[in-house]
Amino acid sequence: MYFAALLARTEDGWEASDTDLDNVESLTDLIDLARSTAVDDDTVVALIEQEDAWFGVVRVDGEEDPRIFVSNAAAASRSSYGSMLTDELLGSDEEEVELDDLDLDGTEDGEEDVVAVFEQGSSTEDDVDAADDEEGTGAEPVPAGPLGDPRLLDDLGVGHKELLDLDGDALSQIAESLGATEVLEAVR
Template structure:
């Protein structure tokens, strides 16, 4: 049996770009604890100059983004079923509280059920990067149409952290 590897990174934006934050997210129990650890690592007072973003990826399986700013952390995961059965399952289970929208019902119910649109695999807050020029619909489409590593590169290109992401890998 081949073991799949995880990639994790904590990124902080200062408005002019992104920098990495040295923080091991391995032991965070839930998203609130993760948010507290990220805030403390960036600034002991809990105030950050810009968005803080935790990037998680399980090789060839799924990716997740956790945005830490404001009172409540927000999370998005590309494949909820796979992510919740992983090491980070408990941490990412919060995304199940805001699942992806279900496909619209078919107008002609007599159509073959195989022709129906499959439900999205992603869950969470797809709009968590919309203020950084990545609309929720585009993040959802990227998650659905690409492998996790390519999807993260596309997200990084759009939001401005692709070079840092590639350097950290």
């Protein structure tokens, strides 16, 4: 079971809308939907979760490229909506992306790689091999941990360390930090 909502920032706070994922077939569809709910091209945050297995955050700021974070890429990659996010972050077969050229984890030169540290503590080589076998492609394995930009909500009140530590009802905790609890609960 999935839950998804869009939080659009306005000058008076946040507005929430329930997102019907049945009409969302690609990440582009989700981004277009987010942009259509934006007020004056302000920030829209798309929140998706699957029964506490994983959650994803997509931040859209006007016409800028979206920023994406997924709490557990291996779990998300096994679901239709989660795979939209992980495919974008890892690069799909249709578009070759050099991961070394992307700042997927939000670290700066000289900073410790947050995603690699998380993986060391929560996955084993067998987990990575199993994820690779599931994909059946021999391509880069999907990490059994967070993937993307954990700093995408830093300026909105959800620090990257807080985002990486979330579990359980993560979307409610994010909404609380954003000051959007009431509007999120109204569409839940």
